[in-house]
Amino acid sequence: MNRRTFLHTTLAAGTLASLQIRGADKIGRKHRTALVGAGWWGGNILGEAMASGACEIVGICDVDQRQLDPTVEKVVKLSGDQPRKYRDFRELLAKEKPEVVIVATPDHWHALPTIAAVKAGAHVYVEKPTAHTIGESQAMVKAARTHQRVVQVGTHRRLAPHLIRARDFIRAGKAGQIGLIRCHLNLTGGGPEQALPTVPVPPELDWDFWCGPAPLRPFNGGDPRQPDQGAGNRGIHPRGHRMYLDYANGHLGDIGVHWFDQVLWITGEKAPRRVACTGGRPIKGAPILTAREQTSDAPDHQVAQFAFEQFTMTWEARTFGGNHAEKGEAAGTYFHGTKGTVHLGHKGGWRFYANEGGEPTFDAAQLNQPDAQSIRESWADFLDAIKTGRRPVSDIEEAHRSSVCSLLGMISYKVGRSVEWDAAKEQIVGDPAANQLLRREYRKGWEYPVG
Structure with missing residues (x-):
């Protein structure tokens, strides 16, 4: 499958390609970006990150090799990036030192990777709901504010x-x-x-x-x-x-x-x-x-x-x-x-x-597309919040x-x-x-x- 075909079949080629050009023009240097949770929805978010032209995918983490391997292969085909594979998000953070981390795990795994990532200096895009329990969610807000990192949550309907x-x-x-x-x-x-x-x-x-x-x-x-x-x-x-x-x-x-x-x-x-x-x-x-x-x-x-x-x-x-x-x-x-x-x-x-x-x-x-969502707008808002230092529309506290x-x-x-x-x-x-x-x-x- 060539790059154009891959974009068309999985990432809505035309609009995403234009987004990629605009992103590259505005950003210049790309953010070192990592994905934790390489399943269905993580793939949707990662697609928008690559299409933005503002991200270099340096690492992908998943405890299931059956999800990890195909996701890495798609990244290589689409972007030419060579992300390294990890099963433990802590090892990924220590070795890759990403500037941006996507957390697209099941709910019970939202809090720990998000908090670890912001403590390591990364900005985070984490899926909704913020956490499995209210106490975890409170800790995520505290960590984001303490370490002054941008944390955008996938309540993307705010951006539609x-x-x-x-x-x-x-x-x-x-x-x-x-x-x-x-x-x-x-x-x-x-x-x-x-x-x-x-x-x-x-x-x-x-x-x-x-x-x-x-x-x-x-x-x-x-x-x-x-x-x-x-x-x-x-x-x-x-x-x-x-x-x-x-x-x-x-x-x-x-x-x-x-x-x-x-x-x-x-x-x-x-x-x-x-x-x-x-x-x-x-x-x-x-x-x-x-x-x-x-x-x-x-x-x-x-x-x-x-x-x-x-x-x-x-x-x-x-x-x-x-x-x-x-x-x-x-x-x-x-x-x-x-x-x-x-x-x-x-x-x-x-x-x-x-x-x-x-x-x-x-x-x-x-x-x-895919999946009738507004991740594209949410990701653009996330990058702009990183660039300007403002809070994103779907900020962790909101x-x-x-x-x-x-x-x-x-x-x-x-x-x-x-x-x-x-x-x-x-x-x-x-x-x-x-x-x-x-x-x-x-x-x-x-x-x-x-x-």
Whole structure:
């Protein structure tokens, strides 16, 4: 495969090539750049880093050789860079001394590499949510500020041109005073979840390191080199970790954080006062975890309510009955105001439904491929923040607040009651048991971060 074909098939050639030229003209010397987590989404981010023309890829780290090798091969074909391979991010940081680090690991591995990288002097682009627990996320903010590094989080919808226009529309008061914001996710599927058998760990995968500070569960995954079969009943690795609560926080921590981030970004609110979340697994069935087989343990539906000073935000998600009843999209956000309703879709743009009726105002989505995202704009903002010394649009502190919404929802779900949040102290009020869930014990050999 030649360079032009590779760009066209994996990185949307035309626009990315022009970005590469512009980036090279503006930057001159390239940033020494490394990737930690060479899976699907890490590849998307790395593609934009290379296309910017501002980055020399010097190292790639992954505990699964089946992801590491193909990613390195693609970098060599596309850019001519010769990144070295690593299985331990600490060795990568020590030997390569990168100036920019991309962290695109599962959630439970966001905090430690990010903190280590900023302490080593690198700027970081880390995927959302910021962390698996609120305490880890707090430590990430502290580290970024202490070491004065730029940390951009992958809440890239803040940079989508059509969503910026939606924000401006709402902020201008054209929907009136916003009193209720509804976020939803409705996916296809249904029926009991079938337990997957424990299988031998592939020789190319360091499963103990993959689990890292989280509990060591039996391996039930597949081969990342095989075509993806969808999210219905994946093993933990690759791409199934989000539904296993030892490593992520279900759909609330995956998709929910995108929608909550939009709400905070548009409204200017910082944190909810109270959070209540309920849900369960009546469709998927009770979780199974034995030495021989296991299922996921994330809920198959959740309903959460977030009380802010000026409005109420709700989250409703289900993994069954995905019939596109909500304006034809599986995910979206509704801003209900005194003059009408603004619907922000996932991939289909946004609409304003005025109280007076008539045809809704429509603004088409402006998203990039692959995977309908705005990483291109987010990466450009990240580089500009490094160049100018300003904070990026999806700064770690902003994304921390959005992640806190998701993580508080999961805490409420786990303890079975609402929780009151003191945003100034970043503590749960009057509930010691819930407060303990702001952190968790790490597995032996790993130390919980303090920033």
